[in-house]
Amino acid sequence: MAPNPPEFPQNPPEFLPKSRISPVLAGVAQVMAGGVTGSVSVALHPLVILNISDHWIRLRSQEGRNGQVIGALIGRQEGRNIEVMNSFELLAHGSGGHVLIDKEYYYTKEEQFKQVFKDLEFLGWYTTGGPPEPADIHVHKQVCEIIESPLFLKLNPMTKHTDLPVSVFESVIDIINGEATMLFAELPYTLATEEAERIGVDHVARMTATGGGENSTDLKSSQSTPKSSQFIPKSNPKILLWQREGRTAQVRSKIIIIHPKIQPQNHHISPQNPGNSSQNPTPKSWDFTSKSIPKSSQFTPKSSKSSQFTPKFTPKSNP
Numbered sequence: 655m656a657p658n659p660p661e662f663p664q665n666p667p668e669f670l671p672k673s674r675i676s677p678v679l680a681g682v683a684q685v686m687a688g689g690v691t692g693s694v695s696v697a698l699h700p701l702v703i704l705n706i707s708d709h710w711i712r713l714r715s716q717e718g719r720n721g722q723v724i725g726a727l728i729g730r731q732e733g734r735n736i737e738v739m740n741s742f743e744l745l746a747h748g749s750g751g752h753v754l755i756d757k758e759y760y761y762t763k764e765e766q767f768k769q770v771f772k773d774l775e776f777l778g779w780y781t782t783g784g785p786p787e788p789a790d791i792h793v794h795k796q797v798c799e800i801i802e803s804p805l806f807l808k809l810n811p812m813t814k815h816t817d818l819p820v821s822v823f824e825s826v827i828d829i830i831n832g833e834a835t836m837l838f839a840e841l842p843y844t845l846a847t848e849e850a851e852r853i854g855v856d857h858v859a860r861m862t863a864t865g866g867g868e869n870s871t872d873l874k875s876s877q878s879t880p881k882s883s884q885f886i887p888k889s890n891p892k893i894l895l896w897q898r899e900g901r902t903a904q905v906r907s908k909i910i911i912i913h914p915k916i917q918p919q920n921h922h923i924s925p926q927n928p929g930n931s932s933q934n935p936t937p938k939s940w941d942f943t944s945k946s947i948p949k950s951s952q953f954t955p956k957s958s959k960s961s962q963f964t965p966k967f968t969p970k971s972n973p
């Protein structure tokens with residue numbers, strides 16, 4: 655006779671490390687699907703990261719705490735290719751696992767955005783925080799009532815890693831304990847930029863390196879910007895985002911664009927020490943200086959004698 659299988663204890667022993675406790679034994683709800691490959695290809699624009707960072711920073715400055723922000727993602731979708739191009743904020747009520755999205759506010763904002771961006775559509779939603787949790791599943795189900803198969807983007811503004819703290823997910827349905835359960839599957843993504851977007855992010859990078867703001871009038875500081883912040887590479891730029899406490903106790907988002915092959919020793923570039931990135935080489939094709947502009951496109955007004963008119967009076971002689 656075969657021996658009876660060992661019975662597992664209902665409660666895990668205290669000496670068992672947490673890393674070896676399964677989600678079922680620990681009583682932790684499972685929110686991530688394992689071994690699932692993404693069904694779509696995602697291209698993320700830096701403008702979306704800027705919007706989310708600004709949304710979170712304003713909330714923290716107003717309330718004085720690290721709150722959770724929620725917003726909508728908009729862009730284009732062609733087949734299995736999704737391009738997340740912009741975002742807008744959403745109004746939500748409650749906190750924790752009882753967050754409710756104000757759908758009337760969403761439909762109002764969507765109508766306003768469609769008047770300006772007619773070719774963009776609603777793709778999903780974003781929030782801030784650590785890894786996905788059951789509260790995110792609760793909000794994701796509400797978004798599924800608006801569109802089918804929405805994307806979920808989560809930005810962690812408190813991470814200490816130097817990599818981009820952004821993760822993108824899609825929802826899948828899995829059978830757990832005989833019940834259909836919604837889970838998240840992480841999607842790989844790439845960064846995509848347009849010409850106007852590169853110029854805007856380049857401006858933010860210059861303000862970061864020099865420590866200047868919108869009201870700064872120091873021309874010397876803007877001219878002495880390190881070369882590493884004067885270009886945005888075309889292929890896979892790496893964005894380092896962190897927060898810095900200013901003199902007025904307000905948090906400012908700092909974004910630096912660097913080449914993926916360049917790994918600076920110190921990622922924290924302060925206004926007092928902007929030389930940490932001055933050793934990074936600058937491609938000539940992305941050096942936005944007057945030298946890189948062709949002479950044919952430069953306009954310099956010159957005075958011409960033919961264009962000048964000086965009236966003269968010659969008296970007529972009497973016959």
